[in-house]
Amino acid sequence: MDQLLHHLRHLGFTEMESKIMVELARQGSASGYEVAKRLGVSRSNVYATLQRLEQRGFLRCSPGEPAKYSMLKPEEMTRMISDQMHTSLAYVERSMPQSEPEKPVFYNVEGDKNVFENLSRELAAAQHEIVVDVWREEAELLREDLQRAESRGVRLLWSCEGGEGMLDQPLPLPRLPISGAGTGRKFSLVVDRRWCMLGMRGESCPTQAVVTEHPVMTGLLLSHFAQELVLYELEQDMGRELESRYGGRYADIAARYWSSFSSENEQ
Known part of the structure; x- marks a missing residue:
């Protein structure tokens, strides 16, 4: 009862x-x-x-x-x-207001395994475009994921520091030194102009990365990449003239800013 x-x-x-x-x-x-x-x-x-x-x-x-x-x-x-009950449940499911679940604006990923698992997952889900700015060692580790994405018709834009030939037509672009940033190799990727990862990896430092979908960060990385491409094109067309006027890899221009920036950080 x-x-x-x-x-x-x-x-x-x-x-x-x-x-x-x-x-x-x-x-x-x-x-x-x-x-x-x-x-x-x-x-x-x-x-x-x-x-x-x-x-x-x-x-x-x-x-x-x-x-x-x-x-x-x-x-x-x-x-x-x-x-x-079924009528009420169906009505609630249709009519209940829905909001997008909040995603963390930024989150950290640590360790080789976690970083490359995150990268592989996003590269596999890419639909339109992948922008990659890496060193030779990281390019080799990402080679298969990038090739699979490209075979699906995803547009691939990338630059590689530390050696040509790891992928087709690499763009060895100038890297400016960053004071106090450690001895690791910096890398960044932007997927579909929505998701991005910015990190560092090397023998003498732990693998760490920041992941975000924040439009400001993706915009900054895309802007930086576009500027590198422009500089690369200028080097190809006006290399000798630029070098004679500003020094190799624009060292004279870079020294004006990075030397003062470094000394300010050291104070």
Whole structure:
């Protein structure tokens, strides 16, 4: 009895409704007076509950004086409840307001395994474009993932420092020194102009990277990459003239800014 009442309450019936339904199911049919007497509760509460259950379709009321109430068959009642529940659940699923789950703006990834698993997953999901700025060692590790993406029709833009020939037509572009940045090799990738990773890897430093979909960071990396391509094109067209005027790899220009920046950091 207690278990049955417990489950009826879980289906949304009040304690009084549950007791009346069980009592009517046991007796077959009864008047409001008879139900109230059997349960030992006030007739006004019983009559109000009987009317409510009848309006909801769970009870039948026979004409006459006094009116007699009876329960639906158990299978009819449960089918009715099931239909109502499915209707309500479907409506809630369709109509409940939805918001995009918040993603961390930036998160850190540490260790070779975690970094390259993150990279492989994103490269495999790339649909339009991959921009890669890496050293020779990292280019070799990413070779198969990049080739698979390119074979799917994904546009591949990349530069490689430390040696030509690791991939087709590498762009060995100038790298400016960054004071206090350690001895690791810096790398960055941007996938579909949406997701990016910026990190460092080397024999003397742990592999670490920052991952984000923040548009400011992806924009900065794309802008930096575009500037490197422009400088590379200028070197190809005006290499000797640029070198004679500004020094190899623009060393004279870089010295103006990076030397003062370095000395400020050291103070």
